[in-house]
Amino acid sequence: MIPHSRPTLDDFDLSVAGELLTSGRLARGQVCERLESLFCGRFLDSEDRGPWRARAVSSGTTALHVGLWALSNLRSAPSGTCPGEVVTTALGCNALIHAIHAVGARPVLVDTLPDGNPDAEKAAERVTSETLAVLAPHLYGNPVDLSPLLSLDAPIFEDCAQCFGTDGPNGRVGARGALMMTSFYATKLICTGQGGLVATDDSELIEEIRDLCEYDHREDAKARWNMNLSDWCAQLALPQLQSHAENLQQRRQIAGRYTEAFADLREKLEVPEPCPGHVWYRYVLLTPEASEAWIEDLVSQGIETKRPVYAPLQRTFGLSGRFPVAEDHWRRSLSLPIYPTLTEGEQEQVIEAVKRAAGRLL
Ligand SMILES: Cc1ncc(COP(=O)(O)O)c(C=O)c1O
Structure with missing residues (x-):
């Protein structure tokens, strides 16, 4: 049987796996930091925006969750009702809705274009003062035309689980909105088995995301989760950035x-x-x-x-x-x-x- 999906891990240097195992450092550390800065440098930074900062996390679902969570912590809807609504597409991964529900927001779905991508004009029509974010997946690897959304106030959260490292109708995919995420699931464009990454060029937002991912060495009772990717997994991703x-x-x-x-x-x-x-x-x-x-x-x-x-x-x-x-x-x-x-x-x-x-x- 020819499988529908297959991971691409050709370039992995097995000797690095040995080094990592004997280094005594398997949790989040310098390898994750390298992955974050290389990912931003290679796929997101440009002259008109940036620099982008990222957090490597345990899955794409986690990336969606922590991105929305950070937005809702920083940004109450103008009506004061937080976290408000997230406008997204009727066609996408269940993780979109789980992440929206996880932060207590309401999903507002819009129809798609015939090619399956979200209809950005319809999404723009649903943006109100209650909107926490517009969550737009570039489905199948086909960049969404975000033009109708770019001049609106609502933050655009680009779901790049299926598409990054390319230019679309609005320039660099992932770097047009307020924040972006991707997945490093086994069959994705870059894979670490399970994994993901969330990135933004907003310094306050990335600080909030980082804070939410670290519960240790904190003296207040604010809710935080350990959502981190491990260095072990991050190491798998590094050669794939090159290829x-x-x-x-x-x-x-x-x-x-x-x-x-x-x-x-x-x-x-x-x-x-x-x-x-x-x-x-x-x-x-x-x-x-x-x-x-x-x-x-x-x-x-x-x-x-x-x-x-x-x-x-x-x-x-x-x-x-x-x-x-x-x-x-x-x-x-x-x-x-x-x-x-x-x-x-x-x-x-x-x-x-x-x-x-x-x-x-x-
Ligand atoms: C468009 C999209 N968003 C989010 C996700 C969630 O990623 P993960 O499976 O790593 O949690 C996926 C995964 O299939 C996806 O395709």
Whole structure:
């Protein structure tokens, strides 16, 4: 079976693992600090903004949580009711809503664009004096156009779990909002097994985030959690910072190959177009009807495919509103294997399997 996702850890130097084990320092320390400053320097700092500062944390979910928590500690909604609302998308990871609920805020969902990304115009319409943040995931690795949100007062929290190290319609992905986060989960663009990172160029905000992650050596009773990544995990990430650009290049090549191979299916199957800035964390086709039959067909041919999002968030969390574009996109979405370690032979097998499925299902 060709798996849907596979970690990319080719460059890890095993001798470093030995050094770390014998150093006596496995918890958060200098390796995490190195990862934080290298991540900001490589992916976020620019001449017009910065410098960015980051905190490496235990997961992407934690990064979302601590980012929102710090915002709510520093920023009551003007009406005085804190923590208020977080505007986010109907199509994304459950972690978005869990993090919003964890800080006691209310999620306000908006519909998506046909490509699955949040509709930033609709999000801008939902911003009010109650808004704690707008949480915008760059879904599948496709940078969101944040233009309608950039001139508003509400902080934009860019969810870069699936997309960073690239430029989108508003410049550097992750560095346009007030803060950003990413995930280092096993199948993500950079992976440490479990892990994540949150970053901002706001010095007060990063101080609050750091404070919330350290409960020790404190003399007040303010709530804090140990949310830190370990040096052990951070060490896995360091070589991947170097290979990130090359890995994105490989993802782009595979996406280009798929799109070319599926050109003659275009009349019936929605095939993603090459798109500047897209890092192709996921390659998602839209089938004419619900994608279940395609998923089953491809799995029976040894190709693990999935819907790229488990379920629209309003369904899972019983949230109000109608989100017809997100529903339609989700129902027809089919995510194919795409990752740097997918060999040319495996890519060919994926292409042939999709063509055979199309022969049966279209
Ligand atoms: C868009 C998005 N945000 C947040 C997360 C949460 O990250 P983690 O699984 O590291 O907690 C994920 C993980 O899949 C994600 O895809």
